[in-house]
Amino acid sequence: MVVTGGNRGIGQAIVGRFLAAGHRVASFDMGGEPATGALGVNCNVTDADQVEAAFKQAEEANGPVEILVANAGITKDTLILRMSDADWDAVINVNLTGAFRVAKRAAKSMIRGRWGRIVFTGSVVGLYGSAGQVNYSSSKAALVGMARSLTREIGGRGVTANVVAPGFIETDMTAVLPDDVIAKYLAAIPAARLGQVAEVAAAVEFLASEEAGFISGAVLPVDGGLGMGH
Ligand SMILES: NC(=O)c1ccc[n+]([C@@H]2O[C@H](COP(=O)([O-])OP(=O)(O)OC[C@H]3O[C@@H](n4cnc5c(N)ncnc54)[C@H](O)[C@@H]3O)[C@@H](O)[C@H]2O)c1
Structure with a gap:
């Protein structure tokens, strides 16, 4: 399997969980170190040549990719009137176009093998919306369209495509948020706490399982x- 952005945060937890379950895991990332036992592949998902080379490396080491978790993501938050084209492009290029690149490459061997699981890491704000995150929430909402279009295109070949939509999870990404923003979210989260990376990894493992083949x-x-009803 391949996890993009697997050297940190949610991706790292996903890598760890699948390793523990006995999968051969490649982490495509631009920095940091992969978990012990995972194949670390240096790959920036915004670069098509690097994506192709990374898949070749992963396939040579681990065989065809049957499970893809497109998880690499960034934020460049600011209110719309201050959001530059560069802020928009950077986020769309990693979160959306990067997911497209890896999904396209992985779909090739999944279709051939007539089995595959694609899981995109979306976000609650994709459907709920978030002030200051027009770029980020748009990129995450679009992953829903991508998963659903893929489902219609290749669902008949034993390939599923789904989105896991984390809410506020304790990671480096949320550690930079000001205390008042965290407090505001805590007040809105029925569970009255932030989530843990392991809870996202468990959901991804379920969607990638044999048993989830009809989802x-x-x-x-x-x-x-937090996002109920959206
Ligand atoms: N933390 C949260 O609360 C939260 C909530 C909802 C969704 N998410 C989503 O979950 C995913 C993981 O988030 P996280 O909190 O673990 O973030 P993180 O910043 O801790 O980790 C992201 C990883 O992706 C890698 N990465 C970034 N750009 C890349 C690129 N161009 N090519 C390859 N790798 C790249 C980084 O090096 C890093 O290892 C992201 O898609 C994020 O949008 C996070």
Whole structure:
């Protein structure tokens, strides 16, 4: 399997969980170190040549990629009037176009093998919205369209495509948020706490399992109820 952005945070937890379950795991990332036992592949998902080379390296080491978790993501938050084209492009290029690049490459061997699991790491804000995150929430909402279109294209070949939509999870990404923003979110989260990376990894493992073969085009929230109904 391949996890993008697997050297840190949620991706790292996903890598750890699949390693523990006995999978051969490649982490495509630009920095940091992969978990012991994972194949670390240096890959910036915004670069098509690097993506192709990374898949070749992963396939040579681990065989065809049957499970893809497109998890690499960045934020460049600011209110719309201050959001530059560069802020927009950077986030769309990693979160959305990067996911497209890896999904396209992985779909090739999944279709051939007539089995595959694609899981995109979306976000609660993709459907809920978030002030200051027009670029980020747009990129995450688009992953829902991508998963559903993939489902219609290749669902008949034994391939599923789903979105896990984490809410506020304790990671480096959320550690930079000001205390008042965290307090505001805590007040809105029915579970009255932030989530843990292990809770997202568990949801991804389920969607990638054999038993989840009839679940496709779904958005699975892991958000303590924050985004209910969206
Ligand atoms: N932390 C949260 O609360 C939260 C909530 C909802 C969704 N998410 C999503 O979950 C995913 C992981 O988030 P996280 O909190 O673990 O973030 P993180 O910043 O801790 O880790 C992201 C990883 O992706 C890698 N990465 C970034 N750009 C890349 C690129 N161009 N090519 C390859 N790798 C790249 C980074 O090096 C890093 O290892 C992201 O898609 C994020 O949008 C996070």
